[in-house]
Amino acid sequence: MGSGFRQKAGLILPNWQFPTGEFGAFARCPLWQLESAMHKATTFEHGGKVYEVRAIPTLNGWKVRIFVEGIPANGFTYSVDSQVYQDAAIDGVPEDLVAGLMETAERDFRRGLA
Numbered sequence: 001m002g003s004g005f006r007q008k009a010g011l012i013l014p015n016w017q018f019p020t021g022e023f024g025a026f027a028r029c030p031l032w033q034l035e036s037a038m039h040k041a042t043t044f045e046h047g048g049k050v051y052e053v054r055a056i057p058t059l060n061g062w063k064v065r066i067f068v069e070g071i072p073a074n075g076f077t078y079s080v081d082s083q084v085y086q087d088a089a090i091d092g093v094p095e096d097l098v099a100g101l102m103e104t105a106e107r108d109f110r111r112g113l114a
Contacts, residue, residue, distance in 0.1 A: 039055060039056045040102065041053065041055070042102060050068070051067065051068050051106075052066070053102045053106050055098045055101065059082075060081060061079055061080050061081040061082040062079060062098045063079045064077065064079065064098070064101040064102050064105050065078070066105055066106070073109065078105050079101070080097050080098065080101060085097050
């Protein structure tokens with residue numbers, strides 16, 4: 001195995017290095033376009049209001065937050081690091097970590113924990 005590759009969970013993977021400020025195919029894509037193209041959102045009702053759980057990709061992973069009428073509903077943010085997210089997929093973890101964070105954020109909010 002050459003220096004351009006690494007082994008992870010029995011798979012041989014390339015060691016991709018991106019120059020600072022660039023991110024693969026999205027190197028010339030403004031961040032707002034990257035986020036709007038890839039973000040995930042769900043809604044739920046609680047206490048007579050409609051809330052939105054948003055998951056937004058960042059350069060370091062994913063962040064999840066709850067909004068009401070476009071404004072953060074509280075000061076809590078849930079996140080998963082990109083390395084953890086990628087390793088979970090490579091290691092065959094069947095759960096979608098981002099979807100799990102979104103469910104946790106909603107459940108905590110409904111229970112009054114967040």
